Amino acid sequence: MKTHTSFQVTNFVKSFTLFFFGLTFLWAAGNYIAIRDVLLSWPVFVVNFVLAAALGWWYYRRRYHLVFSYDDDGFVLNAGKKILANRWAEFTSVSLFHPGRGELYVRLYPKNGEFVEIPASLLKLNPSEFRFEVMGFIEKAAERKG
Amino acid sequence: MPGIREYLLKLEYNLMLGGGRWVADFNESFWKFSFNEVIFEMMVCGGMRPKGFALSKLASTLLMPNYHAACFAYPDDPGLKRLPVMLKAVQRYMKEQEIQWSWVVIPCESAFSPQARTSLEKNEARDLGIALVNLQTQEIVTSHSYIGRRMGRYINTFK
Numbered sequence: 001m002k003t004h005t006s007f008q009v010t011n012f013v014k015s016f017t018l019f020f021f022g023l024t025f026l027w028a029a030g031n032y033i034a035i036r037d038v039l040l041s042w043p044v045f046v047v048n049f050v051l052a053a054a055l056g057w058w059y060y061r062r063r064y065h066l067v068f069s070y071d072d073d074g075f076v077l078n079a080g081k082k083i084l085a086n087r088w089a090e091f092t093s094v095s096l097f098h099p100g101r102g103e104l105y106v107r108l109y110p111k112n113g114e115f116v117e118i119p120a121s122l123l124k125l126n127p128s129e130f131r132f133e134v135m136g137f138i139e140k141a142a143e144r145k146g
Numbered sequence: 147m148p149g150i151r152e153y154l155l156k157l158e159y160n161l162m163l164g165g166g167r168w169v170a171d172f173n174e175s176f177w178k179f180s181f182n183e184v185i186f187e188m189m190v191c192g193g194m195r196p197k198g199f200a201l202s203k204l205a206s207t208l209l210m211p212n213y214h215a216a217c218f219a220y221p222d223d224p225g226l227k228r229l230p231v232m233l234k235a236v237q238r239y240m241k242e243q244e245i246q247w248s249w250v251v252i253p254c255e256s257a258f259s260p261q262a263r264t265s266l267e268k269n270e271a272r273d274l275g276i277a278l279v280n281l282q283t284q285e286i287v288t289s290h291s292y293i294g295r296r297m298g299r300y301i302n303t304f305k
Contacts, residue, residue: 098162098173100197107174128155135177
């Protein structure tokens with residue numbers, strides 16, 4: 001199975017920022033409740049920064065990190081803790097979808113039911129070539145089915 | 147000379163991520179698109195409301211009509227013998243999917259026959275724009291409808 005993974009800087013920065021401001025607020029609120037003052041110093045900033053980076057990394061891995069594995073039989077897409085696994089034979093058509101911001105997804109349509117999306121650009125795959133590769137897999141799977 | 151596949155890939159890119167976004171928000175593309183026993187090499191479809199954030203989204207919701215558009219492409223028909231069947235399928239698809247206007251692009255690696263040009267000029271469908279693209283000479287001939295006249299610059303990927 002081929003495996004693709006990519007570090008999404010924007011989503012990591014989003015996670016880091018969330019925890020950095022959250023911890024800063026908690027520190028300030030805790031200080032104010034306890035001593036009616038807010039203690040600010042370089043060590044506090046460094047500890048906050050390191051803690052936010054660690055929590056941000058944990059949250060990023062849990063929510064956003066993408067790992068995509070595929071072969072000519074099917075694929076497994078891990079988006080954070082969510083796992084999506086399918087066989088190509090379950091789909092009948094493929095499209096290239098542009099949700100915005102220049103990103104391209106490969107959409108897979110089953111015979112009945114909801115489509116499935118593979119975020120090709122985020123996985124640093126070539127969306128157009130990957131789409132043709134998937135079309136080939138689906139065609140072969142259909143031939144095998146008869 | 148670009149091959150048909152190369153031209154269509156450039157056209158797809160131009161519609162989805164390039165200048166085509168000024169005409170419509172072409173956001174989905176199918177290759178080997180099959181409809182009514184007819185297969186188009188490529189079909190790109192989308193809406194008229196571009197995506198955006200906050201103000202641009204509000205502006206597009208208030209100012210832009212909410213209808214759909216599509217671009218169909220099928221290659222190698224220098225005599226336009228397949229055109230009537232293809233147009234019938236396009237019009238049926240437009241009716242089914244409530245698409246308001248469509249482009250039909252016919253790229254060809256050889257010259258189109260004079261009859262093909264004449265039959266293109268005769269086409270009076272107002273909701274369709276048809277273009278003959280000669281990949282050898284890089285000449286583009288479009289139908290005379292408003293939609294046809296407008297499509298030329300967006301399907302020209304030779305620059």
